[in-house]
Amino acid sequence: MGLLVNDKQIVIPGEDLASGMDFLPSHGTFRDGEHIVAAKLGISSVDNRIIRIIPLSGKYMPKAGDNIVGRVVDVTINGWRLDINSAYSAMLSVKDATSEFIARGADLTKYFNFGDYILTGIINVTSQNLVDVSMKGPGLRQLGEGRIIHVNPYKVPRIIGKQGSMVTMVKDATSCRITVGQNGVVWIQGLPEDELVAVDAIRKIEQESHIPGLTERMKEYLDRRKRKVDSNENKA
Amino acid sequence: MRNDERSHLIKFLEKGLRFDGRKLDEFRPITVEYGVSKNAEGSSRVKFGDTELFAGVKMSVEKPYPDTPGQGNLMVGVELSPMSSPDFETGPPSPVAVELARVVDRGIRESKAIDTQKLCLTVGEKVWMVAIDIVTVNADGGLIDASALAALAAIKDAKFPSYDGLKLDYNNHTDEPLPILKRPIAVTVYKVGRHFIIDPTGEEEEVVDARLTVTSFDGKLCALQKGDLTPLSLEDVESMVSLGLMKAKELARHL
Numbered sequence: 001m002g003l004l005v006n007d008k009q010i011v012i013p014g015e016d017l018a019s020g021m022d023f024l025p026s027h028g029t030f031r032d033g034e035h036i037v038a039a040k041l042g043i044s045s046v047d048n049r050i051i052r053i054i055p056l057s058g059k060y061m062p063k064a065g066d067n068i069v070g071r072v073v074d075v076t077i078n079g080w081r082l083d084i085n086s087a088y089s090a091m092l093s094v095k096d097a098t099s100e101f102i103a104r105g106a107d108l109t110k111y112f113n114f115g116d117y118i119l120t121g122i123i124n125v126t127s128q129n130l131v132d133v134s135m136k137g138p139g140l141r142q143l144g145e146g147r148i149i150h151v152n153p154y155k156v157p158r159i160i161g162k163q164g165s166m167v168t169m170v171k172d173a174t175s176c177r178i179t180v181g182q183n184g185v186v187w188i189q190g191l192p193e194d195e196l197v198a199v200d201a202i203r204k205i206e207q208e209s210h211i212p213g214l215t216e217r218m219k220e221y222l223d224r225r226k227r228k229v230d231s232n233e234n235k236a
Numbered sequence: 237m238r239n240d241e242r243s244h245l246i247k248f249l250e251k252g253l254r255f256d257g258r259k260l261d262e263f264r265p266i267t268v269e270y271g272v273s274k275n276a277e278g279s280s281r282v283k284f285g286d287t288e289l290f291a292g293v294k295m296s297v298e299k300p301y302p303d304t305p306g307q308g309n310l311m312v313g314v315e316l317s318p319m320s321s322p323d324f325e326t327g328p329p330s331p332v333a334v335e336l337a338r339v340v341d342r343g344i345r346e347s348k349a350i351d352t353q354k355l356c357l358t359v360g361e362k363v364w365m366v367a368i369d370i371v372t373v374n375a376d377g378g379l380i381d382a383s384a385l386a387a388l389a390a391i392k393d394a395k396f397p398s399y400d401g402l403k404l405d406y407n408n409h410t411d412e413p414l415p416i417l418k419r420p421i422a423v424t425v426y427k428v429g430r431h432f433i434i435d436p437t438g439e440e441e442e443v444v445d446a447r448l449t450v451t452s453f454d455g456k457l458c459a460l461q462k463g464d465l466t467p468l469s470l471e472d473v474e475s476m477v478s479l480g481l482m483k484a485k486e487l488a489r490h491l
Contacts, residue, residue, distance in 0.1 A: 145240040147255060192248045196257045 007046045011038045017051050028053030060086040060153040060183040062131045064122050069143065069181030070133065072116045075108050082120070085150060085183045088129045092120060096134035117143040117187060119179055143179060146189030149199060151206050153184035158209035159202060166205060166215065173222035174198040193232070197225045242428070242443040249431040256285075256437060261479060263435045264378070266490050268385065270393040277409065278394025282386040284435060286376035289320075291368060291386035293394040293414075297357065297404060298365040308355020309365040312341035314372075314383060321375035321438070339422065339461045340370065340384050343451035347420035347458035350391065354415040366391070366414065377441040380449050380461075381434075381487070384422035389491060391416060419491060420458045421484040422451040425476040427468065432476060434483055448473065450480025457481070 003018045005011060017029060018036040025031045028040040029051055038044075042055040062068075062084065070082030070090055079093035094102050097111060112118060119140050120133035134140070151159065160167050160180055171178050176190030176198045188198050201222060208214060245255065252259060264285030273279035276292035298309060314337040316324040324330070329337070344350065355364040368387045372379065396412045398405040426433050426444040436444060445466035451459040457477065462468065468476070 145244045147241075147244060189244075192251045192253045196253070200257075 003046065003051075005044045005046070007044065009044050010042070011044045011053060012041055013038055017044060022049065024050050026050050026052035028055055055154050057152050057154060060084065062086055062088055062090070062122055062125045062129065063182075064125050066122045066182035067119060067137070067140070068122060068133070068183040069117055069119055069148070069179065069185035069187055070183075071148075071185075072112050072114055072118070075112075075114065077105075080108065080112050082118070082133065084131065084133075085153070085181075085185050086131075088131055090120070090122070090131040090133045092118075092133050092135065096123070096132070096136060098135065112142065117148060117185075119143055119181065119187070143187045144189070146177070146187050147195065147199075149186050149188065149202065151184045151186055151202060153182065155206045155209050156180060156182055156184055158214070159186070159205050161215070166218065169215075169218060170198055170201050170205075170222065173226055174201070178202075193229050197222070197229060200225070241439070245440060245443055246429045246431070249428060249433070254433065254437075255440060260431060260433050261483060263483075263486070264437075266385075266487070268389050268490050270389060275406075276390070276394075277397060278390045278392070278414070280386050280389035280393055282382050282389065284378045284382045285437065286374055287378050287382050288373040289370055289375075289379070289382055289386055290373060291370045291383070291390035293390045294367045294369070295394065295397060296365050296367075297362050297399060300356070300360060300363040304352070305360035306356045306363075307352040308350070308363045310341065310345060310350065310352065311365065311367045312337045312344070312370070312387065313367070314340070314370045316375065317372050320372040324372075324375065335461075335463070336379060336383055337370070339380055339449055339451075339459070340368070340387050342459045342461070343384050343420045343422050344368075344387065344391070347418050347451065347453050349388070349416060349418045349420050349453075351415035351417050364396075366394075375438065377438040378424070378435045380424045381422050384420070384451065385487060385490065388419055388421070392419075392491065418453045419488060420451050420453045421487050422449055422459075423480040423483045423487060424449040425480050427466065427472060427476070432479055434479070446472075448476045448480070450477050450484070452481050452484045455481055455485075 005017050015038045016035050017038055019034050023036055025036045029036050030039055036051055038053055040053050040055045042053040045052050045054055068084050070084045072080050073083045074081035082090040084090045121137045121140055123134045124132045174194040174197050176188050176194050179187040188195055267283045269281040272281045273292050277295045278293040280291050314333045316333045318324045318326050370383045391414050394414050395409045398408040425448050426436050427446045428444050446464045446468055449461040
């Protein structure tokens with residue numbers, strides 16, 4: 001009876017996490033009779049009576065309040081459908097897209113066209129997983145010329161860092177503009193050489209996020225890469 | 237956005253760089269493995285970066301085609317598996333798959349890579365049929381070059397099955413390889429703006445203007461295939477062919 005796993009332990013799907021009614025299942029777990037069972041591969045997190053799993057990988061699950069990067073895949077009569085790197089797609093309706101007046105029947109591709117990437121915020125996710133997004137919020141905009149890379153959505157908090165410290169460090173070191181969506185879609189714009197450093201840095205953060213001392217390592221890594229780029233520029 | 241991506245790529249190309257940090261005329265890491273399928277007479281697995289595909293050779297005894305009674309039959313098929321890219325669908329072969337198969341086929345056929353006369357058993361009656369099948373596992377651009385290389389590796393790996401004149405025995409293979417005379421290598425050169433690149437990734441392939449597949453053997457041209465919408469000038473073709481011939485030597489080393 002009681003808790004069967006420790007905090008921050010790796011658990012696999014089907015593993016018994018606790019038995020008895022003293023604990024409550026949260027994200028990535030479910031109750032099966034007397035037991036709380038893991039539904040995902042990840043790291044357990046026990047907070048008083050609540051047991052949840054922080055998954056190691058997986059698709060993005062939309063959550064209200066997240067800022068995500070979406071790509072326009074369809075233009076309908078009253079808005080745009082976005083691919084948000086998830087099992088579900090998002091809907092951006094005309095009234096949430098702009099404060100401008102758009103006449104009924106206007107050509108909506110003038111605002112966002114097929115293939116455009118936009119930074120949007122999720123306003124609501126229904127029980128049927130219909131996702132409504134909006135452009136009304138600070139910093140929400142269309143993302144122009146640049147490159148898109150996809151990262152594991154569960155590593156996004158590490159890429160951003162505490163109060164954005166990690167992504168700010170990469171931005172400062174590479175002088176790139178970087179936008180990280182909660183859905184694991186990252187937009188990067190900068191000079192070619194700098195952009196390559198930024199991409200490699202983000203990949204490195206993604207890969208080594210579980211090893212302690214990441215911030216120090218990244219600082220050192222970025223310094224080294226930057227020196228290399230600078231010396232190449234001096235040669236050229 | 238397509239235009240945004242294209243102009244962004246061109247900014248990189250101006251600096252002699254690609255999205256993944258490669259040079260314009262640099263291949264991704266290439267690996268070639270032989271004998272990966274138990275049931276095929278010859279097989280190979282080829283990787284170009286994240287692009288991965290299998291090629292297999294099956295041999296059987298068939299009636300020759302009426303126009304070539306004294307020669308063996310050659311057939312190339314490509315399956316673009318829906319698991320390998322979100323752009324590929326199930327169903328009959330798409331125009332992309334048909335073109336891919338034909339370009340690979342033409343490279344082997346027109347260079348006379350296989351001595352088809354040696355594949356004849358009885359003139360007008362019985363000949364060996366060599367069927368090369370290519371299946372994509374992951375499609376991230378550069379499929380033509382990878383397919384051609386995989387097909388060549390597979391026929392190089394192939395051994396005849398036992399045949400007593402009546403029955404084929406696929407469980408016992410002889411040590412006899414296919415009569416290979418040449419090794420034609422396909423290199424596809426892509427044009428973006430005024431730049432020429434080879435071995436594009438999937439995202440680069442989406443924004444290219446035109447492509448020219450140059451199949452060559454020992455610096456000699458065997459086959460060409462032009463694709464995509466933008467026309468090419470004579471100078472374009474000349475520089476693309478010479479780049480293709482040069483890079484073929486590099487690619488041939490992986491066999």
